[in-house]
Amino acid sequence: MPSPVRDLLCGVNASAKPVLASTPLVTFVVNPVIAVSNLGKRYGRTVAVDDVSLEVLEGEIFGLIGPNGAGKTTTMECMEGDRIPDKGTISVLGLDPRRDANALRQRIGVQHQEAQLQKRIKVWEAVDLWRSLYPRVVDADTLLARLGLESKRNAWFMTLSGGQKQRLFIALALIHEPEVVFLDELTTGLDPQARRAIWTLVTGIRDRGTTVFLTTHLMEEAERLCDRVAIIEHGRIIELGTPDELVQKHCPERAVVFTSDDVNVTERLQGVGVVDRTEGNGGTYAIRGAGDDFVTDVINIIAREGIRVRGFRTEIPTLEDVFLKLTGHGIRD
Amino acid sequence: MQHRFLRGFWKLTWVETKVFTREPMGFVGTLVMPLVVFIALGRAFGAGKSVAAPQVDIPFNAAILAAVLIAISAVQSLVAIISIYREGGILKRLRATPLSPVTIMGAQVTVKLAFTVISLALLMLAGRRLFPGVMRVNLFSFTAAVILSTFSILSLGFVLASLVPTARFAQPIGAAVLYPMLALSGLFFPIDRLPRALRTLAYLLPTTHAVALLDGVWDGSGWGAHWVNAAVLLALFAAYTALSTKVFRWE
Numbered sequence: 001m002p003s004p005v006r007d008l009l010c011g012v013n014a015s016a017k018p019v020l021a022s023t024p025l026v027t028f029v030v031n032p033v034i035a036v037s038n039l040g041k042r043y044g045r046t047v048a049v050d051d052v053s054l055e056v057l058e059g060e061i062f063g064l065i066g067p068n069g070a071g072k073t074t075t076m077e078c079m080e081g082d083r084i085p086d087k088g089t090i091s092v093l094g095l096d097p098r099r100d101a102n103a104l105r106q107r108i109g110v111q112h113q114e115a116q117l118q119k120r121i122k123v124w125e126a127v128d129l130w131r132s133l134y135p136r137v138v139d140a141d142t143l144l145a146r147l148g149l150e151s152k153r154n155a156w157f158m159t160l161s162g163g164q165k166q167r168l169f170i171a172l173a174l175i176h177e178p179e180v181v182f183l184d185e186l187t188t189g190l191d192p193q194a195r196r197a198i199w200t201l202v203t204g205i206r207d208r209g210t211t212v213f214l215t216t217h218l219m220e221e222a223e224r225l226c227d228r229v230a231i232i233e234h235g236r237i238i239e240l241g242t243p244d245e246l247v248q249k250h251c252p253e254r255a256v257v258f259t260s261d262d263v264n265v266t267e268r269l270q271g272v273g274v275v276d277r278t279e280g281n282g283g284t285y286a287i288r289g290a291g292d293d294f295v296t297d298v299i300n301i302i303a304r305e306g307i308r309v310r311g312f313r314t315e316i317p318t319l320e321d322v323f324l325k326l327t328g329h330g331i332r333d
Numbered sequence: 334m335q336h337r338f339l340r341g342f343w344k345l346t347w348v349e350t351k352v353f354t355r356e357p358m359g360f361v362g363t364l365v366m367p368l369v370v371f372i373a374l375g376r377a378f379g380a381g382k383s384v385a386a387p388q389v390d391i392p393f394n395a396a397i398l399a400a401v402l403i404a405i406s407a408v409q410s411l412v413a414i415i416s417i418y419r420e421g422g423i424l425k426r427l428r429a430t431p432l433s434p435v436t437i438m439g440a441q442v443t444v445k446l447a448f449t450v451i452s453l454a455l456l457m458l459a460g461r462r463l464f465p466g467v468m469r470v471n472l473f474s475f476t477a478a479v480i481l482s483t484f485s486i487l488s489l490g491f492v493l494a495s496l497v498p499t500a501r502f503a504q505p506i507g508a509a510v511l512y513p514m515l516a517l518s519g520l521f522f523p524i525d526r527l528p529r530a531l532r533t534l535a536y537l538l539p540t541t542h543a544v545a546l547l548d549g550v551w552d553g554s555g556w557g558a559h560w561v562n563a564a565v566l567l568a569l570f571a572a573y574t575a576l577s578t579k580v581f582r583w584e
Binding site: 080082105106110115116117118119121125128130134156172 | 340425
């Protein structure tokens with residue numbers, strides 16, 4: 001399904017007027033699929049979610065990212081209607097997840113963190129059971145084929161690999177063609193290959209027009225998958241935007257690192273940025289600067305000066321650096 | 334539009350039945366173990382009350398013991414399944430579908446009752462063949478009494494399932510609660526001989542009334558003479574069910 005909203009957001013539709021996601025116009029055009037304001041939830045004395053407000057737009061992959069215990073799962077469970085918030089309001093597809101839980105369950109798909117099924121249920125039995133629960137469902141075989149599970153139809157759940165289990169849970173979440181899918185720590189514990197396969201599937205879900213809300217503590221995952229992310233810590237959203245925007249805003253510095261045996265390199269590079277020289281096998285030079293054109297500028301100077309370069313690499317900040325800068329600690333601390 | 338309870342009910346019940354038969358231990362424990370106990374004890378002490386072996390002065394009815402064992406093993410299995418499902422997030426995942434909570438639990442109870450009936454039927458068949466002459470009980474009436482007893486003990490099982498902390502504790506805690514109940518049930522020695530405190534406790538347990546009712550149905554005095562026991566079983570069922578809806582944990 002083509003989504004004009006997504007085209008607008010991603011700016012990929014050449015025929016569309018160049019409207020940027022940050023212009024106020026969009027907030028009037030796009031109705032948020034999920035709107036959360038001032039959400040709070042505590043368990044006893046522990047504050048799981050302190051104050052969370054966010055909006056998820058139609059057709060995007062929205063990531064809630066943060067360390068374990070930051071309040072990601074609780075926030076998501078309140079949206080799904082599994083938990084009753086202490087304060088704040090939530091609207092998902094125009095419904096109140098608490099009051100309209102039954103109506104909402106027909107229109108959303110969920111995948112829980114570290115979920116299991118009956119050990120000895122067969123893949124097709126699970127799919128068949130789930131299909132019987134919804135009025136409008138997709139074809140079982142087509143869905144299993146799409147998720148690469150057709151050869152596992154008759155396998156018991158307990159015999160599936162971690163990646164296959166997660167793909168089955170994705171299948172169960174998609175069986176009734178939901179409008180929004182919630183994915184909680186989808187690739188935690190998977191090997192890199194299985195993780196990449198899952199990423200492709202999730203992008204595919206979005207490309208078919210379904211809105212995806214996911215949580216992850218993997219910054220690489222967020223960077224690869226998400227159109228927009230919100231960083232949550234201690235139950236509060238501390239930053240929100242596209243991964244690129246956040247990197248530009250908080251970590252605009254980048255570096256070019258190269259090795260050369262030439263003389264007077266530092267002097268010849270004057271004016272492009274801060275140059276650090278490390279002695280050793282010849283010389284290793286790190287030039288630091290900021291902005292989109294920085295790497296190009298360095299390359300141009302190296303070419304102009306005719307510096308002979310033996311090795312060359314760039315250091316571009318990632319979402320992980322943004323996280324580190326905003327929180328003062330790494331995501332896995 | 335179909336009633337909300339029925340949406341997915343038969344499918345879930347059927348899936349749970351298949352899953353259960355694939356579990357080697359559960360299957361043996363439910364169908365084979367009570368039958369073995371019945372045949373072994375029936376051989377040793379006599380299948381009916383009246384034919385107690387002369388060397389023991391405690392006559393008891395192996396058929397009734399086996400019937401109560403069937404009910405208890407159903408409850409143990411239910412407690413284990415619920416705790417495993419809770420720990421693995423299966424209950425949570427099922428709850429996130431349009432399945433109603435009552436349907437999810439109703440399917441489990443139905444599977445347990447179905448296996449109780451099958452197990453009881455095997456017991457009766459074995460009894461007719463191995464101990465001819467003593468199994469003259471009204472089958473319909475006896476089965477109904479076993480089902481009522483199972484319902485009542487199952488509802489206690491839901492309370493137990495809420496209390497066990499993890500799946501690993503389900504089996505030992507289930508056994509620690511259920512088997513002593515059997516000892517106090519009046520099956521092995523009369524309740525009158527118990528100290529006062531234990532006697533009071535015995536009357537609050539479903540097994541005691543189950544044994545009394547089954548005993549009555551067995552010796553022919555029937556439901557009329559034991560309506561109090563039947564009523565207490567129903568009342569306990571209502572009380573335990575009400576309690577379990579308060580204390581039950583889905584995750």
